[in-house]
Amino acid sequence: MRQLLTTALDAATDAGATYVDVRVLEAVSESLSTRGAIVEGLDRSESLGYGVRVLRNGAWGYAASPRLDLGEVSRIARMAVEVAEASSTSQTRPVELVDEPVHVATWVTPVERDPFAVSLEEKLGPLLEASEAMERVKGIRVGRGTMDLHRQRSWFLTSEGTDLDQTIVNVGAGIEATAVNDGDVQQRSYPGSFRGHFEAGGYDIVERMDLAGNAEQTAEETLALIRAPECPAGTTTLVLDGHQVMLQVHESVGHPTELDRVLGMEAAFAGTSFVGIPELGSLRYGSEHVTIQSDATSPGGLGTYGYDDEGVEAQRVDLVREGILVGFQSSRETAAAMGADRSNGTMRAEGWENFPLIRMPNINLLPGSGSLEDLISEVEEGVYMSTNKSWSIDDKRKNFQFGCEIGWEIKRGKLTRIVKNPRYTGITPVFWGSCDAVAGEDEWRMHGTPNCGKGQPGQTMRVGHGTAPARFRGVSVGVSQ
Amino acid sequence: MSRDFAEVPVDHADARRAAESVLDFPGADDVEVSVMGSQTGVTRYALSEIIQNTVRNEVRAYVRVVTGRQVATAVTTQLDAGHMNRAAASALEAARQSRPDEEWPGLPSPDVVGHAQGCWRYDDATAAATPKERAAQVVRLLSASEADNTSGVFETSAHSFSVLSSAGVDCADAHTRCVTTCLVDTGEATGWGEDSSHRLDRVDAEAAARRALDKARRGTGAIDAPTGRHQVVLEPAAVATMLEYLSYCGMGAKQFIDGESFLIGQTGKQLAAPGITLADDVWHAHSVGIGFDFEGVPKKRVAVIDQGTATGPVTDWRTSRKLKTEPTGHYSGSTEFGPYASHLVLDRGGDSLDELISGVDDGLLVTRFHYVNVLDRPSTLLTGMTRDGTFRITKGEVGGAVHNFRFAHSVLDALRSTSGVGRELAAFAPDYGSFGGTVAPALRVEDFNFASTTSH
Numbered sequence: 001m002r003q004l005l006t007t008a009l010d011a012a013t014d015a016g017a018t019y020v021d022v023r024v025l026e027a028v029s030e031s032l033s034t035r036g037a038i039v040e041g042l043d044r045s046e047s048l049g050y051g052v053r054v055l056r057n058g059a060w061g062y063a064a065s066p067r068l069d070l071g072e073v074s075r076i077a078r079m080a081v082e083v084a085e086a087s088s089t090s091q092t093r094p095v096e097l098v099d100e101p102v103h104v105a106t107w108v109t110p111v112e113r114d115p116f117a118v119s120l121e122e123k124l125g126p127l128l129e130a131s132e133a134m135e136r137v138k139g140i141r142v143g144r145g146t147m148d149l150h151r152q153r154s155w156f157l158t159s160e161g162t163d164l165d166q167t168i169v170n171v172g173a174g175i176e177a178t179a180v181n182d183g184d185v186q187q188r189s190y191p192g193s194f195r196g197h198f199e200a201g202g203y204d205i206v207e208r209m210d211l212a213g214n215a216e217q218t219a220e221e222t223l224a225l226i227r228a229p230e231c232p233a234g235t236t237t238l239v240l241d242g243h244q245v246m247l248q249v250h251e252s253v254g255h256p257t258e259l260d261r262v263l264g265m266e267a268a269f270a271g272t273s274f275v276g277i278p279e280l281g282s283l284r285y286g287s288e289h290v291t292i293q294s295d296a297t298s299p300g301g302l303g304t305y306g307y308d309d310e311g312v313e314a315q316r317v318d319l320v321r322e323g324i325l326v327g328f329q330s331s332r333e334t335a336a337a338m339g340a341d342r343s344n345g346t347m348r349a350e351g352w353e354n355f356p357l358i359r360m361p362n363i364n365l366l367p368g369s370g371s372l373e374d375l376i377s378e379v380e381e382g383v384y385m386s387t388n389k390s391w392s393i394d395d396k397r398k399n400f401q402f403g404c405e406i407g408w409e410i411k412r413g414k415l416t417r418i419v420k421n422p423r424y425t426g427i428t429p430v431f432w433g434s435c436d437a438v439a440g441e442d443e444w445r446m447h448g449t450p451n452c453g454k455g456q457p458g459q460t461m462r463v464g465h466g467t468a469p470a471r472f473r474g475v476s477v478g479v480s481q
Numbered sequence: 482m483s484r485d486f487a488e489v490p491v492d493h494a495d496a497r498r499a500a501e502s503v504l505d506f507p508g509a510d511d512v513e514v515s516v517m518g519s520q521t522g523v524t525r526y527a528l529s530e531i532i533q534n535t536v537r538n539e540v541r542a543y544v545r546v547v548t549g550r551q552v553a554t555a556v557t558t559q560l561d562a563g564h565m566n567r568a569a570a571s572a573l574e575a576a577r578q579s580r581p582d583e584e585w586p587g588l589p590s591p592d593v594v595g596h597a598q599g600c601w602r603y604d605d606a607t608a609a610a611t612p613k614e615r616a617a618q619v620v621r622l623l624s625a626s627e628a629d630n631t632s633g634v635f636e637t638s639a640h641s642f643s644v645l646s647s648a649g650v651d652c653a654d655a656h657t658r659c660v661t662t663c664l665v666d667t668g669e670a671t672g673w674g675e676d677s678s679h680r681l682d683r684v685d686a687e688a689a690a691r692r693a694l695d696k697a698r699r700g701t702g703a704i705d706a707p708t709g710r711h712q713v714v715l716e717p718a719a720v721a722t723m724l725e726y727l728s729y730c731g732m733g734a735k736q737f738i739d740g741e742s743f744l745i746g747q748t749g750k751q752l753a754a755p756g757i758t759l760a761d762d763v764w765h766a767h768s769v770g771i772g773f774d775f776e777g778v779p780k781k782r783v784a785v786i787d788q789g790t791a792t793g794p795v796t797d798w799r800t801s802r803k804l805k806t807e808p809t810g811h812y813s814g815s816t817e818f819g820p821y822a823s824h825l826v827l828d829r830g831g832d833s834l835d836e837l838i839s840g841v842d843d844g845l846l847v848t849r850f851h852y853v854n855v856l857d858r859p860s861t862l863l864t865g866m867t868r869d870g871t872f873r874i875t876k877g878e879v880g881g882a883v884h885n886f887r888f889a890h891s892v893l894d895a896l897r898s899t900s901g902v903g904r905e906l907a908a909f910a911p912d913y914g915s916f917g918g919t920v921a922p923a924l925r926v927e928d929f930n931f932a933s934t935t936s937h
Contacts, residue, residue: 033817035817037580037583038580038582038583038584039551039552039579039580039582040582040816040817041815041816041817042552042553042554042575042576042579043553043554043555043556044553044554044555044556044568044571044572044575045555045556045557046555046556046557046558046564046567046568047541047556047557047558048558048559049539049558051537059531059534060531060532060533060534061534061612062533062534062535062536062537063535063536063537064535064536064537064538065537065538066538066539066540066558066559067538067540068559076538079536079612080536082611082612082613083522083534083535083536083612084534085612085613086524086531086534086611086612086613086615086616087524087531087534087612087616088531089531089613089616089617089620090526090529090530090531090616090619090620090623091530091531092529092530093530119578120574120575120578120579121578124578124579124580128580141739141740142739144817178739178740178741180739180740180741183745183859183860184859185740185741185857185858185859263528264527264528264630264632264666265527265528265532265632266527267527267630267632267664267666267671268527268632268633268634268662268663268664269634269662269912271851271852271868353537353539354535354537355533355535390854390855390856390864391854392852392853392854392864392865392866392887393852393866394851394852394866394868394885394887394935395851395852395866395868396935396937398935398936399866399885399887399933399934399935401864401887401889401932401933403856421856421857423856425887425932425933427935456523456525456634456636456912457521457523457535457537457636458912
């Protein structure tokens, strides 16, 4: 690997690059899925390749390949320089990078039980047990179990001397029941939707989920949804569980505070942001209960690492402090563009194929106090919604509509009947401004989404969110049509 | 100047050599190998300069191994015999630890499903486009946009695909693609233009920029318009997005079998206006794709909605056996996900865009949608935002711009209330990945629901 890294670095430097970084990545993954008694998917994947990123004439170039012979490595490095020269034909101002100390380090995700050392038989066991148990419940059409395991090791070398070796391990698993009745399809999942709950770490995380032990309740709640009335429309108090707060943070705080979006670099595809650099330190983003951090050091997060993909050390920074916008997620280039001294280390790339972008590490809503029960007990009338189901937000991240799998009406401080298709809508700063409580540390969990999309060519990224249930007043709910 | 790419991404002979190293893997009853190669150059620009510029070569071999009724797949990015054998061994080990799949239909044989042919929408000049050529296109596009905040991509790519199996499948295809997108931001409003084809010389980036500029200029002075139900003209980009989500709502046989498809109970019934014929058709002149699916089953044109009437879902080998029909060649590569319609074509009608607009007394013109998602699959209820050019139509004339809306509407309801279909077809490349694409005209829809609005 060392020879590949130095060959690429030398070839790009010899071709005239003024900055070079080379990233070699080896990834292995395993994806299991069961439906009832059938193993529908049993897929293993290995990916090995490298990417060379250069600056030449003040412009970026990137080239990547899985072909490992040194002749091809040199060709790809020279290609990156050729790409940068082409980029410079439209350049109006040269790319500048803020300084970052040179790092020579090894970093590894702490893992209690290596998920790739566990037999497939052991891994399939709880999935099959759960999916079969759900399909045995009368009225359940489909019971499904999924498990996704991922390990990647990267070697990173720059012309500035940074030399890194990182290994990251993620696991995820979940179950889902589907019921169908007269044109109505309802789904309920555990412990999270869209293939379950994801964290960084070992197989012990999956073991603690007790998928099989939760199959019956998941199936019963699905059937209850089929029988339930629609969530009534109106303006009311909304309590969200931690899973849905994850989605709320992701879409309406994580993305709008990505500095590339703020600067207009993602305008054509993902969009821009309703916040701007001049508003830093003054914009009221939410109530005083809302403090949100970008934290690449949080234990267990899908966005937890030692160094980002341009060699910047992982950091924890405030984005929103007691309701005021105080920070952005940045890169070395965008930090320079806004006049900051240092990148806060959020550049990541999917695989070896892709140019790194600003990607959320772990965007965490800090806990408040009390329990979920306490939050609900202070609601005269409202709705409690759980587990994300749908999401849509405008190109400036302001007007949103989100939906959950299940809701419960709240009457006089107690959960009452289940309601189906619960959805709510809002305007980002107004919604966060209506937050009057966040539950405490005992309710705070690290959640993860492995499929955040951004960039062209499209990249999906693993992102973490530490959240607790939260309460919002005066929210428009039940707003499907 | 060197070429980015010296050859078709992965020549079929190289794919066959890789596959033959494992097709008779010891201990396996059957083996299937799919080899995908791609070479992609994407020049991405924003703030009227190139900001990211990438060239990437990719290779992936999918090795599916069968022992008895136990099946597993392993993927590798290296085609040498050592890595291929390691992948086959890994898949076999996994299959042996799995449980027998009582619904496993075996690998499809060409003697039963037919021998696949390639579409070969491949253009050497597009495959050979250099970074300098892409940058030159962007420079011309930026000049045509006349703005200091223009963004988008100019992309050229080449893709190859081979499938070989111990059941006798041996087929290959390759295609190229050129895509340009352009967003012009004048500071007061944004406008959009895009173009795509399998040939670089059929993509007019400057024209896309001029369309974006025109939309942005006309977007100045946008005002609020009332939410609620409106007569609308949806331009092709907006229609294409709706159709792609309609596919997600259940055009595949797996969703149909599982009871989650909008097609359940609808076969033979009127689902849309008589002017609506929606097919999955990789063979259409504007489509870009491969002529068979991930199992090497020939891909057929399937009119899921034919002159307004529902026919049935697209199938793969496995689901066709369950439904006792012929496979239509739409295996997605995932048994969990099932077959998928990824080359939608909505037949053209007889009206120009101006004629569609002239039939609107009081309504809206929508350029495109943003961040659409499904709210309810069986009813095909979607939500999403308009962006980059939403205008009032009054007495058949396009008027001033309005602020963007959030819509909440069923695709099938929109197709039912369609009163006019455009005669110009536009082709759209997918946002993610090399496969798929949608071909769509503009539509005039009599009743379309906008739930809320935003301030831009």
